[in-house]
Amino acid sequence: MDNKLKINLLNLGFITIKLLVTFLLISLIILLLGGSPSEVMESIIYGAFGKPQKIVKTLLIWAPIALASLALLITFSAGLWNIGIEGQIIAGSIGATIIARSALGESIASPYIQIFIGLIFGGLWGLLCGFLRVKFNVHEIFGGLGLDFVASGLIVYLIIGPWKRAGIASTSGTDIFPDASWLPTLGKYNFQIIPLVLVIGSFLIIFILIKYTNLGLRLRATGINPSSTSRYKINSSLYFYYAFAIAGALAGIAGVVQAAGFHHKLVPAISGGYGFLSILIVLASSRNPIITMILSFFFASMIAGGSQLQLRLDLHSSMISIILSSIVLIWLVMRSSYLNNMFNKITSRLNLEK
Amino acid sequence: MTYFEPSFITIISLSAPLVFVVIGETITERSGVVNLSVEGTILITALTAFAVAISTNNASLGVLSAGLVGSLIALIIVLCDIKLNMNQIAVGFVLTILCGKLSSFLGQNYVRIPGPSLPKVDLPILKNIPYIGPSLFNQNILVLLSVLLIPMAWFFLYRTQFGLNLRSVGENPTSSMSRGINPELMRILGTIIGGFLIGIGGAAFSLHAKYGWSEGHTGNYGWICLAIVIFGGWNPIRAALGAYAFGAFQLIALKMQSITIGFTQVLPLIPFPLMIMTLIFIQMFNGEKRRKLPVLLKPIIGGIEPGSLGKPLKKEK
Structure with a gap:
């Protein structure tokens, strides 16, 4: 008992050290880039949580990032690099725009139909990547990337072509959606409940799916060793399709939130780079659903808070992405087997002494 | 002929950055390491080259420093691989994002400003060769x-002991170790040399093919280059041919631009579906299926992936 407590304390100590090291290194990076760490952090915290409407906005930014991260949990569990997630987000937002621009766009049910269609579009776009992988053996990194760029070509074409605003064809976006097609808001700060419900619902589904269902077990088995699963009569290809379809559907919903909840129109950069950002999140969280959610909230707060860096401190907006990707790199290094072995050695030495 | 001759030279000139990058990545992957950070590396090295060229007023120094930065990034990846046993793809992806964003941040003051240009080579005899002479030997040094x-990369990989060792480590590190080759050292050297070439490729963007600097300057060609390496079947000559094919495509796209107005925004994205289709075509002939090909076709299409590509070295205890 005493021993167990000791090991737990030791683990806590290691995590604290890791966080401290990360913190110091990030401060150093900010200094090197010409900012003041305390000012930058203060500005980020104020920008993300300073006022009620800022918190509402942070939550709205969190929703698509969390959805995309959950999507990637599924594909990473199956051992797949779903770099095509950006394209899947775009596909979902295109689906939402089709509904918002149709006759259904004026009806009260429009947001829900958008979510459904976005889910289908994203899922199909994801399946396309799975199809390339399974049928043509095109590695999902290249297939996914190709489809990402195809999707961004498609969205630009739609915005300057068939869906251009009356009179002008510019890449600034389509017409604003009709009011009925916006995700409904509550209260005077325009709080949107639907994205949060979607995130929590998807989290529960994914958590149970991965941990407690046969499908999740088989997905993970496929991820660990795709060739050995055939001995247990598991059809790896089938599970690749499942993974891509589920991930695509979640990413598609993220696209709907971006279009109908955040921008209220279709813009070329609808994904906001959240897909690639989510890959970083899932890499850093070592595929643990709970850590993924916490980390995605942290990343979303950084992005929400960082949007003011340019205005307040005259620092280029790419500063936040630099900080976030550095954090992921630092964590990956600290989690590497070399350092882990070192930690394990210390722990086991303490065990022996007891 | 008068129409095609300048086009031929333009393709060679336009594809120079791609050639450097695909050959660099081919050498890297031959040693068993995937340097996925190409897109980020060429962005940051393009900026490095341009910034150094401006501050020293010497373009050649810019090229050299770009190569060194490329090597440095490659070194990070290979050290994470062999010393820390980390996933090469994961490190490469994070570095892609990090370097790309870093180039946006550090390049703010260099957007669309003029700078020094590369020295032109002046070869007195070769210049007088009809047709290709005046245009090919009147280009800058990077072209x-x-x-x-x-040919140098081909000679290096297939006709030197060092190249043989490099390829054997990429194929099977354990058995090459039993022949007295140090797999770790070979991986480090292969990746650093490859990274240097990728860096020069980045410099060739900002100092030659797409002169200057702007955010996201290299226009996602890093990803295309990774696909061209597969297209080239891990052979430097075929990879370079793939790069020229994409250069030709770029040129056609540029010429079409004047015909199809309003299509401009979509045009730069056309290489990507092309990339998917090429990969589908190539995968049909890769690996096992390649054996069934007629002998004459074998050197032209298909290729076999280096055996240990992307895998960590196994430590024998």
């Missing part, structure tokens, strides 16, 4: 080097 690099 000439990119052409010379192709």
Whole structure:
């Protein structure tokens, strides 16, 4: 008992050290880039949580990032690099725009139909990547990337072509959606409940799916060793399709939130780079659903808070992405087997002494 | 002929950055390491080259420093691989994002400003060769080097002991170790040399093919280059041919631009579906299926992936 407590304390100590090291290194990076760490952090915290409407906005930014991260949990569990997630987000937002621009766009049910269609579009776009992988053996990194760029070509074409605003064809976006097609808001700060419900619902589904269902077990088995699963009569290809379809559907919903909840129109950069950002999140969280959610909230707060860096401190907006990707790199290094072995050695030495 | 001759030279000139990058990545992957950070590396090295060229007023120094930065990034990846046992793809992806964003941040003051240009080579005899002479040997030094690099890389990989060792480590590190080759050292050297070439490729963007600097300057060609390496079947000559094919495509796209107005925004994205289709075509002939090909076709299409590509070295205890 005493021993167990000791090991737990030791683990806590290691995590604290890791966080401290990360913190110091990030401060150093900010200094090197010409900012003041305390000012930058203060500005980020104020920008993300300073006022009620800022918190509402942070939550709205969190929703698509969390959805995309959950999507990637599924594909990473199956051992797949779903770099095509950006394209899947775009596909979902295109689906939402089709509904918002149709006759259904004026009806009260429009947001829900958008979510459904976005889910289908994203899922199909994801399946396309799975199809390339399974049928043509095109590695999902290249297939996914190709489809990402195809999707961004498609969205630009739609915005300057068939869906251009009356009179002008510019890449600034389509017409604003009709009011009925916006995700409904509550209260005077325009709080949107639907994205949060979607995130929590998807989290529960994914958590149970991965941990407690046969499908999740088989997905993970496929991820660990795709060739050995055939001995247990598991059809790896089938599970690749499942993974891509589920991930695509979640990413598609993220696209709907971006279009109908955040921008209220279709813009070329609808994904906001959240897909690639989510890959970083899932890499850093070592595929643990709970850590993924916490980390995605942290990343979303950084992005929400960082949007003011340019205005307040005259620092280029790419500063936040630099900080976030550095954090992921630092964590990956600290989690590497070399350092882990070192930690394990210390722990086991303490065990022996007891 | 008068129409095609300048086009031919333009393709060689336009593809110079791609040639450097694909050959660099081919050498890297031959040693068993995937340097996925190409897109980020060429962005940051393009900026490095341009910034150094401006501050020292010497373009050649810019090229050199770009190569060194490329090597440095490659070194990070290979050290994470062999010393820390980390996933090469994961490190490469994070570095892609990090370097790309870093280039946006550090390049703010260099957007669309003029700078020094590369020295032109002046070869007195070769210049007088009819047709290709005046245009090919009147280019800047990077274009000439990119052409010379192709046979050099081939010679290096297939006709030197060092190249043989490099390829054997990429194929099977354990058995090459039993032949007295140090797999770790070979991986480090292969990746650093490859990274240097990728860095020069980045410099060739900002100092030659797409002169200057802007955010996201290299226009996602890093990803295309990774696909061209597969297209080239891990052979430097075929990879370079793939790069020229994409250069030709770029040129056609540029010429079409004047015909199809309003299509401009979509045009730069056309290489990507092309990339998917090429990969589908190539995968049909890769690996096992390649054996069934007629002998004459074997050197032209298909290729076999280096055996240990992307895998960590196994430590024998």
